[in-house]
Amino acid sequence: MEHEHVRDVDPAVADALEGEVDRQRSSLQMIASENHASRAVIDAQGSALTNKYAEGYPGSRYYGGCEFADEVEQLAIDRAKELFGAEHVNVQPHSGTQANQAVYFAMLEPGDKILSLDLTHGGHLSHGHPANFVGQLYDVEQYEVDPETGYLDYEGLAEQAAEFDPDIVVSGYSAYPREIEWERIQAAADEAEALHLADIAHITGLVAAGVHDSPVGVADFVTGSTHKTIRAGRGGIVMTSEEYADDVDSAVFPGGQGGPLMHNVAGKAVGFEEALQPEFEDYASQTVANARALGESLSENGLSLVSGGTDNHLVLVDLRESHPDTSGGDAEDALEDAGIVLNGNTVPGETRSAFDPSGIRAGTPALTTRGFDEDDCRRVGDLIARVVDAPDDEDVVAAVREDVETLCAENPLYE
Ligand SMILES: Cc1ncc(COP(=O)(O)O)c(C=O)c1O
Known part of the structure; x- marks a missing residue:
């Protein structure tokens, strides 16, 4: 990969960029949340769309000159809908963490209750760890995996939900090696009259390909990162039903973000197109x-x-x-x-x-x-x-x- 335009201006950064490509080529990248995006995705993410302000959504922007931004974002949305079978998709979150924050902001008041998996058992910071603002703004209780088997303890989770009475149950994990039984978590959330957020950040590509069961149509909200198993470049995504579509869209923008990173949205569109191929x-x-x-x-x-x-x-x-x-x-x-x-x-x-x-x-x-x-x-x-x-x-x-x-x-x- 050449970075000749960067090199003309800034040899120090060009050296670092080329060093990184060499590092990826000559060593084994086994961080479970990483992948190698295609050259097509990388080109889209490095495109002139980085210059464009497009606050709002396709067809309803706060700025002029958005015809190509609209085209790209609509393609990303339509492809994600096809991939996941989702009713409503927001492709603007800058990351998986911001996708989760959008759901909390859309549905919870400060002090509301979140039930999520403990970080040391495989959960994620954005699910309510005290070091994250989510852990400070909301009342978080955490469930754990079965200490003997390392598997999720679905019955224990249901009992904990009945006792804690959460407003939202969070599933989907950072370091859980087993299939997740979404329906069982949904049943626990239903019993507690709680919402259910399924965060598929790690397994977005496996779900899209049908290799892991999908929570879309089961959980109220499904969030993900787009740069992990799905290889669509850095970013996040939220999927939900029509019922919560407006709440989620308002929570992403203007609730939590300003202008979308349209170059990253372009990367998502290209990566989703790749993921639609057999x-x-x-x-x-x-x-x-x-x-x-x-x-x-x-x-x-x-x-x-x-x-x-x-x-x-x-x-x-x-x-x-x-x-x-x-x-x-x-x-x-x-x-x-x-x-x-x-x-x-x-x-x-x-x-x-x-x-x-x-x-x-x-x-x-x-x-x-x-x-x-x-x-x-x-x-x-x-x-x-x-x-x-x-x-x-x-x-x-x-x-x-x-x-x-x-x-x-x-x-x-x-x-
Ligand atoms: C379960 C889970 N959710 C959310 C995230 C956050 O993703 P991002 O780094 O895109 O903010 C991660 C990151 O690894 C994750 O494992």
Whole structure:
């Protein structure tokens, strides 16, 4: 990827941009929330639409000159409706977090009650962590996964909802490797007469492809990020029924944002078009098959997986029993030196701090985009285990780095 216009003006930034492309090409991107957008999506996101103010919605803007902005946003909306079968879609949220904030702002008053999954059990900051304004503005109680199995405890959640009497129940997670049974959470929300927000940020692509059950038409609101499994460039999305359409639109703009990032909306339109193609279903199925193969390989190498495996695009490794002297942060650092980029992650029943937790989380969306199959992912599992077994051994790290480079060369990126 050339950045010649940037280089003419600013060689320092051009060097950093090219360094980043090289880093992505020559190492394994296994942060479960990341992916490699196509050149088409990246071009759309780097387009002249970054210049355009388009406050409002297609056909009803506060500025002139919006004909192409309207065209692009309407395409993004129509394609998202087709992909997800949603009645109403807002494609303007700048991120998944802002999509969630829009739903809270649309439906809740300060002090209202949110029931959501604890961060250390796989929830997200924007679901009500005290460090996020959501945790400070609303009355948040959190549910947990079953400590024995690592699976969601649907009955416990229903009991907690009946007792806490929330205004909204939040489902959808950042580090939950299993299929989510939306209807069971909906039943708990119904019983408590609460709304239900299903945040599919991580699994947006799996849901779009039909590889994971969809909460659209089940939950009152479905939010997502557009840059994770769906590869449509950075941003967020809210889906809902006609009943809440105006409330959500007003909460996104003018409630929480000013002018939409129209270049990102263009990226979403292009990415959704890609996701409508039959190949995208193969991609999503392969992502899940790859995560399963990765998990099997890690288990065979003696690493313990939360819930024992995966149904989606990620695995969560609990290092406490197998490697009590290695934290998730230690493993993350050594793996990065070996060219495998993932993140230390909290695990259910976490005993360390979120800054240096007891687990690592690894995902296959980006590897699958660059062509990895199950055999490749088994090899990656072996490599991860070798480094986790000897994070301080420079020879092991160097040897793994060589194998990583071979795998990267076999699966080139952005040619
Ligand atoms: C469940 C969940 N919701 C929301 C988000 C936030 O997405 P964004 O980074 O687009 O704000 C994430 C990010 O990883 C997430 O995992």
